[in-house]
Amino acid sequence: MKTLMIYMASATSLFCSSLMWSGCTLDEVSEEPDPQREPVAWMFEHTEDYLAASPTWRRERIEQTLWQAELGYSSKMLDGYGLEQEGWELLYAYDFPVQPLAATEAPHVRTLEFEGMPLLQNAKSKFGDDPTRWTQAQWQSFGEDVFWQMPMRKDNYFEWLLGQPELWDDLGLSVDEMGNLRGVTRYRDIRGDVQVGMSCALCHAADGVQGRAVERLDLGMARAKFRESRGLEADVYAQWGAGKVDVTDDDVLDPMAIPNLWGMKYQRYFNASGVIRVETPASAAIRFETQYMMNHGYEVRAPREYTWALAMYLYGLSEPDSEPMSDAAHRGEEVFGERCASCHVPERGYSGDLVTATALVGLDMVAATSLDRGTGSYRVPSLIGVGEGGPYFHDSSAKTLGDVLAGGHPMGGELDEDDMSDLILFLKTL
Numbered sequence: 001m002k003t004l005m006i007y008m009a010s011a012t013s014l015f016c017s018s019l020m021w022s023g024c025t026l027d028e029v030s031e032e033p034d035p036q037r038e039p040v041a042w043m044f045e046h047t048e049d050y051l052a053a054s055p056t057w058r059r060e061r062i063e064q065t066l067w068q069a070e071l072g073y074s075s076k077m078l079d080g081y082g083l084e085q086e087g088w089e090l091l092y093a094y095d096f097p098v099q100p101l102a103a104t105e106a107p108h109v110r111t112l113e114f115e116g117m118p119l120l121q122n123a124k125s126k127f128g129d130d131p132t133r134w135t136q137a138q139w140q141s142f143g144e145d146v147f148w149q150m151p152m153r154k155d156n157y158f159e160w161l162l163g164q165p166e167l168w169d170d171l172g173l174s175v176d177e178m179g180n181l182r183g184v185t186r187y188r189d190i191r192g193d194v195q196v197g198m199s200c201a202l203c204h205a206a207d208g209v210q211g212r213a214v215e216r217l218d219l220g221m222a223r224a225k226f227r228e229s230r231g232l233e234a235d236v237y238a239q240w241g242a243g244k245v246d247v248t249d250d251d252v253l254d255p256m257a258i259p260n261l262w263g264m265k266y267q268r269y270f271n272a273s274g275v276i277r278v279e280t281p282a283s284a285a286i287r288f289e290t291q292y293m294m295n296h297g298y299e300v301r302a303p304r305e306y307t308w309a310l311a312m313y314l315y316g317l318s319e320p321d322s323e324p325m326s327d328a329a330h331r332g333e334e335v336f337g338e339r340c341a342s343c344h345v346p347e348r349g350y351s352g353d354l355v356t357a358t359a360l361v362g363l364d365m366v367a368a369t370s371l372d373r374g375t376g377s378y379r380v381p382s383l384i385g386v387g388e389g390g391p392y393f394h395d396s397s398a399k400t401l402g403d404v405l406a407g408g409h410p411m412g413g414e415l416d417e418d419d420m421s422d423l424i425l426f427l428k429t430l
């Protein structure tokens with residue numbers, strides 16, 4: 001059931017409306033893919049808008065995205081992004097030379113010979129010099145490289161951890177089939193120094209499955225151990241817990257669960273508190289772009305091809321296989337229709353809008369009320385792939401689907417035992 005919106009390039013639109021449509025031929029009216037239902041096709045159509053030297057189009061997109069402009073996070077982004085001749089527009093777009101890091105080489109990374117190739121230049125040598133002429137598949141293939149290799153951030157404690165192989169397994173670092181550390185990227189920074197960074201894959205590709213949250217990864221503990229080794233106070237980091245990261249640099253302890261990324265294509269909001277409204281897929285690309293600049297101390301920006309490709313690739317990510325339907329699961333689907341579907345909308349990958357946080361039982365209020373990102377609400381996440389396993393909720397407070405429901409989610413109503421087990425069987429088919 002595709003809905004296609006008819007749209008016209010603005011010049012054509014002026015011309016056509018002045019002739020009251022009579023002068024318009026079909027060539028002048030093009031069909032624009034629906035940004036929610038066909039995100040990859042929509043992005044493909046808008047590549048030149050996003051890459052354009054003039055920031056006007058990007059500015060309009062970020063203003064749509066950050067719907068609560070006064071929040072700390074939003075105002076910081078709005079102060080710097082997409083402005084004419086100022087702010088982050090002036091940063092140099094640096095194409096990072098990158099190279100994987102073999103586990104055996106990790107402890108002495110700084111003394112190794114570096115042979116990395118710049119990511120974008122490498123893609124251009126494969127797909128052609130002008131990215132606006134790449135195919136959709138080529139964009140997605142580049143996005144996959146970016147996902148695995150772009151240095152999303154660098155931290156002293158992380159580099160320290162690479163020198164402590166005896167801690168890796170406990171803290172959830174893993175080695176892939178090639179003998180490389182998964183999600184770790186070696187790169188040359190703008191000053192010419194060789195560094196190690198985390199790529200998206202470090203947190204979002206458990207066992208090499210793209211999009212799967214790395215639940216074992218305990219970066220808080222890594223940071224605590226690093227601080228202890230320096231004689232510094234470390235308690236607050238030791239409390240994050242595996243699979244969670246405190247993404248805000250404030251004094252509040254509010255580590256968030258690393259989410260699976262399969263549901264992303266359905267979600268109208270990002271972050272548990274819904275601070276980012278995904279009006280179009282450009283909202284995702286802009287989030288990656290700003291996150292990137294923030295993590296690199298606003299020293300350089302990534303070429304926009306990186307973040308556009310990354311979003312196109314993630315919007316095309318397929319979901320894991322789920323359990324087949326059974327009679328019991330069909331009964332569970334009915335229960336779902338009565339009790340859950342008003343929020344978790346089936347046609348939207350079982351995701352939904354925002355719900356006032358105080359209306360939900362059993363959830364921590366911290367993320368909904370933080371000065372930086374608190375909207376007073378929680379967004380309804382997609383349930384695609386929930387059968388893959390917990391923990392659930394933005395703070396990982398429920399270990400299993402049984403725990404989600406036993407806690408009375410969403411508003412405290414109890415289900416009887418049969419309904420509960422049928423419902424869980426249905427959730428596993430999603």
Ligand code: HEC
Nearest residue numbers: 152198199200202203245247256257258259264270271272
């Ligand atoms: C250090 C671990 C870590 C790394 C590295 C990381 N993420 Fe995340 N990601 C998280 C956490 C934790 C959250 C949840 C908190 C939030 O939304 O800010 C998150 C949230 C997201 C979301 C929002 C999903 C939703 O449903 O709200 C997207 C999309 C995402 N990450 C994509 C990426 C991409 C793309 C990269 C690489 C550019 C990346 N992440 C790198 C940990 C990480």
Ligand code: HEC
Nearest residue numbers: 272339340343355378379380381386392393394395404410
């Ligand atoms: C009033 C709206 C609402 C209703 C009704 C609702 N949910 Fe939710 N659900 C939410 C919100 C909001 C969250 C996210 C909470 C958070 O931020 O952790 C959520 C989270 C979940 C999660 C965790 C997803 C994850 O990946 O962490 C599951 C599973 C879930 N709901 C299942 C159900 C089931 C089953 C029902 C019916 C019994 C239901 N929900 C009814 C609003 C609702």
